[in-house]
Each structure stands twice: as C-alpha cells, then as structure tokens.
Amino acid sequence: MPKKNYSALLKSDANSLGLNLTDVQIKQLLQYLDLLRQWNTVHNLCAAASYEHMLAYHILDSLSVAANLDLANQQILDVGTGAGLPGVPLAIVIPSCQITLLDAKEKKISFIQHAINTLQLTNITAINSRIENYQPQNKFNLVISRAFASLDDFVKLAARLCSEEGKLITMKSNSKEFSVNTVIADNYQIVEIKKLVVPGIASERCLVIVR
Numbered sequence: 001m002p003k004k005n006y007s008a009l010l011k012s013d014a015n016s017l018g019l020n021l022t023d024v025q026i027k028q029l030l031q032y033l034d035l036l037r038q039w040n041t042v043h044n045l046c047a048a049a050s051y052e053h054m055l056a057y058h059i060l061d062s063l064s065v066a067a068n069l070d071l072a073n074q075q076i077l078d079v080g081t082g083a084g085l086p087g088v089p090l091a092i093v094i095p096s097c098q099i100t101l102l103d104a105k106e107k108k109i110s111f112i113q114h115a116i117n118t119l120q121l122t123n124i125t126a127i128n129s130r131i132e133n134y135q136p137q138n139k140f141n142l143v144i145s146r147a148f149a150s151l152d153d154f155v156k157l158a159a160r161l162c163s164e165e166g167k168l169i170t171m172k173s174n175s176k177e178f179s180v181n182t183v184i185a186d187n188y189q190i191v192e193i194k195k196l197v198v199p200g201i202a203s204e205r206c207l208v209i210v211r
Contacts, residue, residue, distance in 0.1 A: 004051075006030055006051070006055065007023075007026050007027070007030065009055075010026055010029060010030065010055065010059065010060075011026055013056075013060055013199035013200065014026075014060070014063055016199055017060070017063055017064055017067040017198075017199070018067045019063060019066060019067050019093060021093060025092055025093055028092045028119050028121075029059055029089060029092055029093075031118070031119060032059075032084075032088055032089070032092070032115055032119060033051075033054060033055060033058065033059055035111075035114065035115050035118060036054070036058070036083055036084075036111070036115075037051070037054065039083075039111045039114070040083075043107050043111065045082065045083040045107070045108060045111055046058070046082065046083050052200065053200075055200065056198065056199065056200025056201050057200075057201060058083075058085055058089075059089055060198050060199050060200060060201070061085075061086070061146075061171070061196075061198050061201060061205065062085050062086030062087075062088075062089035062090060062146070063086075063089055063090075063093060064196045064197075064198045064205065065086050065090060065144070065169075065171070065207065066089075066090055066093050066094055068194050068196065068207060069142070069169070069207070071090060071094045071097045071142070072094060072096045072097065073096045073097060074097045074098075074141045074142050075097075075098050075100075075138070075140045075141045075142070076090070076097055076098065076099045076100070076140060076141065076142045076143075076144060077099075077100050077102060077136075077140040077142070077143045077144070077158075077161055077162075078090075078099060078100065078101045078102065078144055078145070078146075079102050079131055079143060079144070079145045079148050079154070079157075079158050079161075080102070080103060080104075080131070080145055080146075080147060080148030080149070081101040081102060081103050081108070081112070081146075082103060082105075082108055082146070082147060083108055083111055083112070084101055084108075084111070084112045084115060084126075085146050085147075086144065086146050086171070087099045087101040087112075087124065087144075088101070088112065088115060088116075088121070088124065091121055091123050091124045092119070092121065095123055096123075097123060098123050098125075099123060099124050099125070100124075100125045100126075100127060100136070100140070101124060101125070101126045101127065102127045102129060102131060102134060103127075103128065104128070104129065104130045104131075105128075106128050109126050109127070109128040112124075112126040113126050131157045131158060131161075132157065134161070136161065139161055139162060139163040139166065140161055140162055140163060140166060141163055141165075141166045141167075142162075142166060142167055142169060143158045143161055143162045143166065143167075143168050143169070144168075144169045144170070144171070145158070145169075145170045145171070146170075146171045147171075148170070151170055151172070151178070151184060151208060151210075152184060152185060154168065154170055155168055155184045155185045155188050155210055156185045159185065159186070159188060166211075167191075167209055167210065167211055168188070168209070168210040168211070169207055169208070169209050169210070170207070170208050170210075171205065171206075171207060171208075172205075172206050172207075172208055173203060173204060173205060173206070174204060174206070175193050175195055175204060175206040175208075178190055178193055178206075178208050179193075180192065180193060184210055188210050188211065189210065189211070190208060190209070190210055191209055191210065191211045192207075192209040193206055193207070193208055193209070194206060194207040194209070
C-alpha cells in the first residue's frame with residue numbers, strides 16, 4: 001500500500017459523491033485496487049497508470065454509478081466488465097445487490113474470481129462468456145456497461161438479458177453525443193442522461209439510460 005493516506009482520500013471523495021462508506025468498504029476497495037495493480041503488471045488487465053489515476057478512473061468512476069442510481073436489492077449484469085469495473089466496486093458498496101460480471105476474456109474473469117475470493121465477496125458471480133452465448137436462467141433489473149462497444153451494439157446485444165421493467169445503462173464520456181427520446185434499436189429509447197462529476201476526473205462523464 002502506498003504511504004499516502006488513500007483511505008482518508010477515498011472516504012472524502014466518496015462523501016463528495018454522496019456516499020458514506022464504512023471503514024471495511026474503504027479497505028476492500030483499496031485492496032481490490034492493489035490486486036488490480038499487482039495482476040496488471042503480468043496480465044495487462046487495463047492501461048498502466050499511477051495509483052491516483054487508477055483510484056479516480058476505476059474506483060471513483062465506478063462509485064459514481066452507485067451515487068446516481070438506486071442499486072439496492074437489484075439483480076445487475078455488468079457486460080464486458082474487464083477487470084471488474086464497475087461491478088466489483090458496486091458490489092462492495094451496495095452489498096444488498098447481486099451482480100453478475102460477464103467477460104469473454106478468461107484472464108480477466110480469473111482475476112475477478114481471485115478478487116472475489118480474496119475480499120470474500122458473496123454477491124458477485126463471474127462468468128467467462130461472450131454476450132451472444134450467455135443464457136442466464138433469469139433476466140436482470142439493470143444491465144450496465146462501462147466500456148462495451150457502441151450504445152447501439154450494447155442495446156442490440158444486451159436487451160434480451162434485461163427484464164421488461166428493467167434498464168440498460170452505459171457509461172460514456174460525452175453527453176452531447178446523445179439525446180433523450182432517441183430510438184436505439186427496436187423499441188428501445190434513451191429515457192435519461194445523467195451527467196456525472198467524478199473527483200479526480202476533469203473530463204465529462206455521464207450515464208445514458210435506455211428502456
């Protein structure tokens with residue numbers, strides 16, 4: 001762990017998002033980040049960056065979802081989760097939700113499973129599969145993606161996994177590219193765009209919500 005007091009920094013930044021995290025949650029989030037950095041040196045799970053950059057762009061960016069959506073008791077699918085983002089941080093801070101993390105790359109799911117075991121997280125399921133081949137027993141209330149293809153492709157591939165009353169949510173960097181009421185694929189359309197302010201990230205972030 002770096003010498004700087006990242007626990008206090010993360011707690012303060014989470015508070016600015018409206019999240020009051022426990023000491024246990026802070027510890028788990030930083031443990032997850034440490035695991036990611038360790039595995040990344042060998043397995044190239046994400047772009048190499050400084051600790052501060054990864055804290056902002058991976059942990060806090062993920063937490064901004066929890067700050068802007070009601071995730072309690074939801075059945076959530078994280079599509080193209082990569083190293084477990086935003087799914088793992090969300091599972092840590094919203095323990096009542098159940099999150100399935102889906103990715104086609106075995107090495108990334110292996111890392112996630114290691115993180116699940118190390119952090120003793122009981123509300124995550126990691127699945128190694130392409131989305132086209134994934135056949136869950138039940139549909140999800142929320143289907144989310146942080147870095148999976150275009151919005152059109154995401155909706156076309158993921159809509160069948162979303163319950164009738166559920167939502168498809170994608171994290172994007174430019175809200176001006178999207179407009180409410182725009183039709184996406186079949187009968188789906190953008191119903192809301194939430195602009196995000198993430199500590200440590202100067203560029204714009206937003207959630208595009210489709211139903």
